[in-house]
Amino acid sequence: MISTTNLSLFFGGQELYSNISLSITKQDKIGLTGKNGAGKSTFLKLILGMYKPDEGSLSVAKGTKICYLPQEIISRSNEKIIDEVCNSNEDLTKISDRLDEINHQLATREDYESDSYLGLLDELADLNDKFNVQGGHGVREQAEVVLKGLGFSPEDLERPMGEFSGGWQMRVELAKLLVQNPDVLLLDEPTNHLDIESIEWLEDYLKKYSGAIILISHDRSFLDGITNRTIEINNRKFYDYNCNFSTYQVRREEEMVQQVQAYNNQQREIAQAERLINKFRAKSSKASFAQSLIKKLDKMNRIELDEVDSSAVAFRFPEPNPSGKLVAELEDVGKTYGEKEILSDVRFNIGKGEKIALIGKNGMGKSTFIKMLVGDTDYEGTIKLGHNVNIGYFAQDETAKLDPNMTVFETIDEVAVGEVRKNVRNILGSFLFSGDDTEKKVSVLSGGEKTRLALCKLLLEPYNFLILDEPTNHLDIVSKEVLQDALKEYSGTVLVVSHDRTFLDGLSDRIYYIKNKNISIYFDTVNDFLKQLKDDKFNTNARASSGKKNKSKAKEKVNHKEKRELENQLKKVERKIEKLEAEIADLQNKVAAGDYEGEEIFSNIEDLNEKLSANMQEWETVTEKLID
Structure with missing residues (x-):
């Protein structure tokens, strides 16, 4: 869908990219990384056509729909949030407006047999088909799901944009992109204004996204959870690997070690050859040997070490005066x-x-x-x-x-x-x-x-x-x-x-x-806490629906005696869980109030948490048997 050929770009008289060639397909979920100022955001703007390459070319396949989320945006809209998101798809909005216009004409005209009237009927059918194919009837439902995942409450959806801070307005902008389902999503630091729970929701959403994604983020967990390809911009070059960021770092480091080893071996070989040339070039009996070494050096493919920007912040906080306990x-x-x-x-x-x-x-x-x-x-x-x-x-x-x-x-x-x-x-x-x-x-x-x-x-x-x-x-x-x-x-x-x-x-x-x-x-x-939070939400929902959702299947597959035994076991486990949760809460309250001596209380909390985890596992196993 997107490709560059020998692309170079200059900024302020300095080369930002040098001779870059790559292609991006619909299956790619790319993490675009590099230090601040490396040119990550600029590359997204090149794709959008906001900048033009100084050398080489960048092409985008015809008909490719691209949506872009910048790091910051100023919104002056005062529409309700839900309307702002639902109306963000310009194609669907145009179709919807034209459908309203046609329906109004059909309701007010009486020339039912005229060619123009029949033409409106044909256009109405075509537009309805397009509206359905593009998911027009499900836009509001999708908008509600996305906005909820990004942290908005049902009441928030009816509030105007102007009532929200810039961070929350950025969430709305993100929602507007997601409901459009473009072929390519360009996301520049989309997690900057999100809390951890919303980030986890967005991560799960983007994992399943059917289009291509080019993502700029300094969040390692977020990158690793979504991307299948990593491009790092470093010293004017693009380092491109088909893996997530953490795997890329390991592979890149291994390659750098191998490159340095190969470079050092070649330098020793060159030095040895040059010593022999200098030693024998003046001797007529060895002149031909020296010439052959010279030709060998001329033909040698010299290894160049990659220029790697290794500059990094380096500091320690000054040693403070001790406070009280x-x-x-x-x-x-x-x-x-x-x-x-x-x-x-x-x-x-x-x-x-x-x-x-x-x-x-x-x-x-x-x-x-x-x-x-x-x-x-x-x-x-x-x-x-x-x-x-x-x-x-x-x-x-x-x-x-x-x-x-x-x-x-x-x-x-x-x-x-x-x-x-x-x-x-x-x-x-x-x-x-x-x-x-x-x-x-x-x-x-x-x-x-x-x-x-x-x-x-x-x-x-x-x-x-x-x-x-x-x-x-x-x-x-x-x-x-x-x-x-x-x-x-x-x-x-x-x-x-x-x-x-x-x-x-x-x-x-x-x-x-x-x-x-x-x-x-x-x-x-x-x-561990976030995993527990997810498990708690799942188990709360599971407990609320236990014995109801699959009642008929349970009757068929578990006989009456077995079912009674499992139900008794389930009740016992639930009582244990409640007791353990109460004991843990009591100890945590003591820690919070400073009402403890020594460190033994922390190991007690850890032991209770392990027991709670084992009982939760037993609860899930028994529940599965009941509904199988």
Whole structure:
């Protein structure tokens, strides 16, 4: 559907791509990766025709429908969300408008035998066929499914676009693309404005998508879950592999090792040949031998090492002064905006050195809770910070707070004090701002560069409690890994909100989950917690329908005695599950309140979770026997 031949593109007098040839088919789900500024978004715009190649060509098959989601978009629509999505397919909208027009004419005209009247009937039939083939009658249903998956409630669908923030409007733009079912989806960082649960829904949706996808994302889990092909842009070249991102990284590293080995072997061979040539070329008896070596070197296919941009952020958080054992105590904490209650009766303690992932759907109060902790908004109840606690805060809109008229150096130099001022350039260098880069205005920086600059400010003081609200937005995969490693080594306490599952799963040792106006604590990795969340939803639905859906089949295949025994077994298992869940909740509440001594309580929670998992498995097995 899409192909490039010897394509080259220049930006600002520098070559961005060099001699690129590739083809993209309908079966391809491509992860387009590379560092910030490598040219990923530019390549999507080339496909759209927004830019033209300086050399070579790019062609798109005739009739190919392409839809594009940029990183940011400004919507001025004030239509209801459901109407905005349903009307996004221009072809269907034109057909629908023409059908309305024809039906109006047929209802008002009386020249039933005229050629023009009969022509309208023929056109009506043709348009109805097209409308059906393109799924016109199912658009609203599909729109509702997609919007719900992206986090909108049924009530939201009737609200106008203007009532929603830019992040939620981006979700609507994504929904508009998905319901159009284009041949090619171009998605530039589609997860930036989604919570983890919506990302998982979108991942499942795109796995089953029938068209081609070219996806820019710095979310490793998301890329691995969807893509079957990876193209990395690095130093003007495209490295193309038919596998997902993680597999590509392994294969690419193996190839680089082999390439270096082959290069070194060839260099030794060349050096040996040149020594023999220099030794024998002056001797008449060996001159022909020397000439043969010269010809051999001239014909040799010289191995060139790939230029790999290995620059990466490199930093560690300064060692903080220790805080007290309790970093924060919360008692009967709540928050309301007008008549809307966000949080209610929140009570727990945060202990020294904990690495906490704060998770919940967008709109549940994650950022609000963080603002309550740092004192940026009022609240009911009591939040008491522990002894010697010093908070370093990265807000979700931290990059927007940067002064666009200041340079990179001025931004850091303005807030650096004492001995730190002597190391400003070194600190900036560790965040890849060196040389002329330090004199760039903030206004010209990319999203990733602004995030790096904002994070850089956190190194200027040794905070012992870091509160980070979406610090990974716009960071490339390598920079995220460096930030994750720095936070792992950090001896202070961390509370972080992020929608990147890979980043959180390798970092946090407990989950704070916001739901139903409260915060529950789980001692799981993020991936285990999300799996449990899915299982809980499945089992809740399964329990509600148990014994009803397949009642007739159960009667046929399980005799009365066996059925009674299975039902008794099922009741016993359900009682065990309820008891275990209550015991786990009780211990978790004690941990949250700081009402425990020693670390034994954590191993008890782990043991109970293992027993709960075994009983859940037994419950599923018995249920399957009942309905088989």
